Amino acid sequence: MRDIAHRSDPNRKAPMSQSRDHWSSNAGLVLAATGSAIGLGNLWKFPFITWENEGGAFVLVYLICIAAVGLPIMMAELLIGRRSQKSAVGALKDAVASKWPAGRKLGGLVGGWGVLAGFILLSYYTVIAGWSLYYFAQSVGWTFGGFPADLSPGELFDAQVGNAGLQLALSLSFSIGTIAVVYFGVSKGIERIARIFLPILFGILLLMLFSALSMSGAGEALAFIFRPNFAELGRDAVLEALGHSFFTLSLGMGAMITYGSYISRKHSVVKASGAIVALDTIIALVATVIMFSVIFSVAGMRDEVGGSTVGMLFISLPELFYTEVPFGVVLGPLFYVLVALAALTSTISLLEVVSAYLIDERGLTRHKATIGAGAAIFVFTIFAALSFTGTPILSTMEVFDGKAGWFSTADHFVSNWMLPTGGFFITLAAGWFMTREATKSELVDGTEPGWFKYGAWRFFIRWVAPIAVAAIIYFVILGVDFS
Ligand code: PFF
Numbered sequence: 001m002r003d004i005a006h007r008s009d010p011n012r013k014a015p016m017s018q019s020r021d022h023w024s025s026n027a028g029l030v031l032a033a034t035g036s037a038i039g040l041g042n043l044w045k046f047p048f049i050t051w052e053n054e055g056g057a058f059v060l061v062y063l064i065c066i067a068a069v070g071l072p073i074m075m076a077e078l079l080i081g082r083r084s085q086k087s088a089v090g091a092l093k094d095a096v097a098s099k100w101p102a103g104r105k106l107g108g109l110v111g112g113w114g115v116l117a118g119f120i121l122l123s124y125y126t127v128i129a130g131w132s133l134y135y136f137a138q139s140v141g142w143t144f145g146g147f148p149a150d151l152s153p154g155e156l157f158d159a160q161v162g163n164a165g166l167q168l169a170l171s172l173s174f175s176i177g178t179i180a181v182v183y184f185g186v187s188k189g190i191e192r193i194a195r196i197f198l199p200i201l202f203g204i205l206l207l208m209l210f211s212a213l214s215m216s217g218a219g220e221a222l223a224f225i226f227r228p229n230f231a232e233l234g235r236d237a238v239l240e241a242l243g244h245s246f247f248t249l250s251l252g253m254g255a256m257i258t259y260g261s262y263i264s265r266k267h268s269v270v271k272a273s274g275a276i277v278a279l280d281t282i283i284a285l286v287a288t289v290i291m292f293s294v295i296f297s298v299a300g301m302r303d304e305v306g307g308s309t310v311g312m313l314f315i316s317l318p319e320l321f322y323t324e325v326p327f328g329v330v331l332g333p334l335f336y337v338l339v340a341l342a343a344l345t346s347t348i349s350l351l352e353v354v355s356a357y358l359i360d361e362r363g364l365t366r367h368k369a370t371i372g373a374g375a376a377i378f379v380f381t382i383f384a385a386l387s388f389t390g391t392p393i394l395s396t397m398e399v400f401d402g403k404a405g406w407f408s409t410a411d412h413f414v415s416n417w418m419l420p421t422g423g424f425f426i427t428l429a430a431g432w433f434m435t436r437e438a439t440k441s442e443l444v445d446g447t448e449p450g451w452f453k454y455g456a457w458r459f460f461i462r463w464v465a466p467i468a469v470a471a472i473i474y475f476v477i478l479g480v481d482f483s
Pocket of ligand 1: 036037038039040041118121247248249250251253256346347350
């Protein structure tokens with residue numbers, strides 16, 4: 001019966017017998033979910049926060065957070081989804097009700113909070129994703145026409161983000177691409193794209209890694225990233241590592257619950273979780289090694305990079321491809337293809353969270369849900385895009401201290417408030433509201449790998465993860481900003 005779309009109201013449009021779309025294989029699931037996890041968080045945020053926090057010790061703490069908090073929650077989200085075969089709202093209702101029937105509504109609210117987080121996150125994520133299209137087009141031009149000697153990368157960047165028409169065109173293109181994939185559904189849209197794009201993404205990254213490791217700064221970069229210096233490590237760095245582990249693994253908002261709801265009983269939640277978490281972490285580290293090798297190879301670059309994450313990806317790197325990086329004329333455009341592909345496989349998962357809710361809970365057809373949600377989200381993308389163009393209010397509003405503009409406000413709200421609170425309730429749902437039998441039957445079903453110990457998972461999901469996440473929430477309430 002699990003393969004049948006569950007509906008609480010039989011009068012809704014989609015027929016009871018409509019079979020739920022599923023990933024066609026374990027590899028399909030892993031690639032799609034890894035595609036969701038690998039994104040701007042790996043290429044844009046992680047290298048920068050590693051930089052800000054002086055490398056080594058921060059990276060080690062991050063790895064611990066990923067293993068102790070990220071991995072157990074990944075399994076929790078996928079199992080909650082697989083068990084109920086419903087999107088985030090319905091799945092969390094079922095999870096909470098498994099021990100506490102009166103708590104269905106609360107479960108639904110937590111799911112709704114996640115859907116809202118997906119909605120907002122997608123609305124501004126698309127803007128940065130759009131920049132990758134611009135830099136791809138520019139770098140193709142530089143590859144064939146040469147990098148103009150008098151071009152100031154900083155000025156180019158400012159002109160790009162300040163141009164409202166261009167910003168809207170770029171984000172609209174990216175939104176249309178996202179809608180087009182989700183429109184075709186799980187196996188024919190999302191999985192198919194992931195199967196094609198992820199191997200391309202890995203290939204490009206590998207080429208870049210070879211090139212970067214041949215540069216003179218590679219040794220210093222590796223030491224910076226992997227040699228821990230605990231003197232540099234403060235409380236905020238630990239919070240930042242923990243908060244980022246949610247963002248990078250697409251946790252805390254039901255994306256993995258939604259993807260989990262398309263797993264059939266033949267496929268292992270535990271194996272998939274291990275693979276997704278490992279791949280996401282490796283890619284974040286590889287991206288960081290690449291960027292730092294380039295930066296450490298160029299005299300004076302360290303000081304220039306200090307400014308912002310955006311700076312590293314869109315201001316420092318473009319020129320370096322043409323002046324420093326071996327085979328940079330080829331790797332430059334490929335790098336921006338990589339950023340675009342990584343972003344696209346994440347944006348499709350965000351749109352899927354919202355669309356799946358509309359399909360499962362509101363009875364919309366997939367086509368209507370995808371186009372409707374995509375269009376509604378794009379309205380907010382316009383606000384985010386215009387917040388870089390000097391538009392009154394959108395560029396200047398300041399709800400959170402030091403976070404001026406719509407874009408920064410939305411990012412701060414989602415990363416600091418929505419993902420940790422959503423994640424906290426998800427750990428409670430899996431660790432405390434679902435019965436032991438229910439979670440055990442999802443994780444220990446003959447498909448799990450030998451290294452998996454159910455008792456250990458249960459300990460982490462009941463104690464370690466909620467306490468760690470509660471600590472983030474506590475400090476956020478006190479006003480600590482870790483994003
Ligand atoms: N994991 C993505 C990244 O690292 O860029 C961001 C993200 C995508 C978060 C999808 C949440 C999500 F549902």
